[in-house]
Amino acid sequence: MSYAVKRRTLLRSAFASALGASSLGALAAQASASQSPSLQGNIHHSVARWTYHFLSLEELCLVVKRIGFSAIDLVGPSEWHILKEHGIDSSMCNGAEPNLEDGWGDARFHSALIESYQRHIDLVSEAGYTNLICFSGNARGMDPEDGLKQATQGLKKILAQAEKKGVVLQMELFNSKVDHPDYLCDNSAWGIELCKRLDSPNFKLLYDIYHMQISEGDIIRTIRDHHPYFGHYHTAGVPGRNEIDETQELYYPAIMQAIEAVGFKGYVAQEFIPNRATEEEKIASLQAAIRICDI
Numbered sequence: 001m002s003y004a005v006k007r008r009t010l011l012r013s014a015f016a017s018a019l020g021a022s023s024l025g026a027l028a029a030q031a032s033a034s035q036s037p038s039l040q041g042n043i044h045h046s047v048a049r050w051t052y053h054f055l056s057l058e059e060l061c062l063v064v065k066r067i068g069f070s071a072i073d074l075v076g077p078s079e080w081h082i083l084k085e086h087g088i089d090s091s092m093c094n095g096a097e098p099n100l101e102d103g104w105g106d107a108r109f110h111s112a113l114i115e116s117y118q119r120h121i122d123l124v125s126e127a128g129y130t131n132l133i134c135f136s137g138n139a140r141g142m143d144p145e146d147g148l149k150q151a152t153q154g155l156k157k158i159l160a161q162a163e164k165k166g167v168v169l170q171m172e173l174f175n176s177k178v179d180h181p182d183y184l185c186d187n188s189a190w191g192i193e194l195c196k197r198l199d200s201p202n203f204k205l206l207y208d209i210y211h212m213q214i215s216e217g218d219i220i221r222t223i224r225d226h227h228p229y230f231g232h233y234h235t236a237g238v239p240g241r242n243e244i245d246e247t248q249e250l251y252y253p254a255i256m257q258a259i260e261a262v263g264f265k266g267y268v269a270q271e272f273i274p275n276r277a278t279e280e281e282k283i284a285s286l287q288a289a290i291r292i293c294d295i
Contacts, residue, residue: 038068039069039290039294040295042256042294043259043268043293043294043295044069044071044091044265044266044267044268045071045267045268045290045293045294046069046071046072046073046091046092046268046270047060047064047069047071047072047073047270047271047286048072048073048234048271049072049073049074050074051270051272051273051274052274052282052286054279054282055279057072057079058082058085060072061082061083061085061086061088063283063286064088065086067286067290068290069290070087070089071088071089071090071091071269072088072089073091073092073234073269073271074092074093074094074133076093076095077093077095077120077123077127078095080127080129089129090127090129091131091232091267091269092131092133092170092206092232092269093120093127093133094132095120096113096116096117096119096120096121096132096133096134097113097134097135098113098116100135100137100174100180101137101138101182102137102138103135103136103137103138103184104134104135104136104137104150104151104155104171105136105137105138105147105148105150105151105184105185106137106138106140106147106150107150107154109137110150110154114154114157117134117158117169118158121158121161121162121165121167122161124165125165125166130166130167130168131168131231131232131267132162132167132170133172134155134169134170135171135174135183135185136151136171136183136184136185137184138183139182139183139184142184144184144190147184147190148190148193148194148197155169155194155198159198159200159202162200162202162203163200163202166202167202168204168231169202169203169204170203170205170206170231170232171185171191171203171206172205172206172234173185173187173188173205173206173208173211173215174186174208174211175210175211175212175214175215176215177214177215178214179214179241180211186215187212187215188205188207188216188226191229192205192226192229195229204230204231204232205229205230205231206230206232206233206234207222207230207232207234208233208234208271209233209234209235209236209250209255210234210235210236210237210241210271211234213238213249214238219255219258220254220255220258223255223258223259223262224261224262227259227262227263227264232268232269233259233264233266233268234269234271235252235268235270235271235272235289235293236270236272236273237250237272238250240275241272242272242275243275243285243288244270244272244289244292244293245288245292252292252293253293253295256268256293256295257295260295270286270289270290270293272285272289274286
């Protein structure tokens with residue numbers, strides 16, 4: 001069966017199971033019934049909260065459980081109680097960052113960042129979670145080497161606390177070509193060098209496959225060669241950041257095989273923006289994406 005045919009079959013199946021699931025009651029009943037076939041367990045799946053913003057977090061928890069996985073990315077402390085009520089992991093915590101532009105690569109923001117991250121490291125640890133996202137921020141004319149020096153200086157001031165509390169700081173790789181102009185950590189080489197300078201098991205890179213395909217390509221070779229520096233993965237289709245289907249240039253089954261082959265035990269989070277017409281179809285797209293990545 002071809003990839004395109006397989007994907008359409010998965011989408012039809014997922015869409016059929018999603019029909020009638022627009023209410024919490026219906027979603028809860030479907031989650032309890034465990035209608036979806038079991039996943040294989042080689043990839044630990046998650047989904048980014050913001051891409052399914054049309055659902056409440058409680059509704060998304062029920063969708064996730066019905067599909068058969070148990071983690072959601074990018075949820076902050078104020079909503080962790082909802083995840084815990086449903087037995088869903090916070091696979092990548094957020095909320096310490098002020099925004100995406102004012103980050104660790106610029107010492108002018110270090111004082112506020114240190115205070116915020118010290119507080120959130122404690123919150124993440126107390127909640128029993130592990131991963132906390134961080135960002136380099138924008139260059140604003142800064143030389144990349146200066147950005148590395150400043151990021152290293154700032155992050156070293158919170159790494160001892162992160163190590164003591166068992167929290168892993170994960171800096172996300174963004175593309176600066178399309179989505180985040182002027183972002184410092186816009187290539188794997190810059191991020192890997194930062195990891196080397198910090199030299200801590202509690203600092204990793206969030207390798208966003210969508211962003212790095214736009215920035216540099218060569219996804220599978222990069223994963224194979226540099227996987228010790230990558231603590232988390234995000235997906236999305238290129239071009240457009242939509243479904244990871246036959247309309248885009250990345251073949252996710254092969255990418256997942258590469259991730260599994262290097263022994264990665266962390267999370268792979270779906271972060272595509274569903275472009276289907278209805279809520280039911282968007283939910284079906286998530287189920288189809290999970291099946292595509294479940295190698």
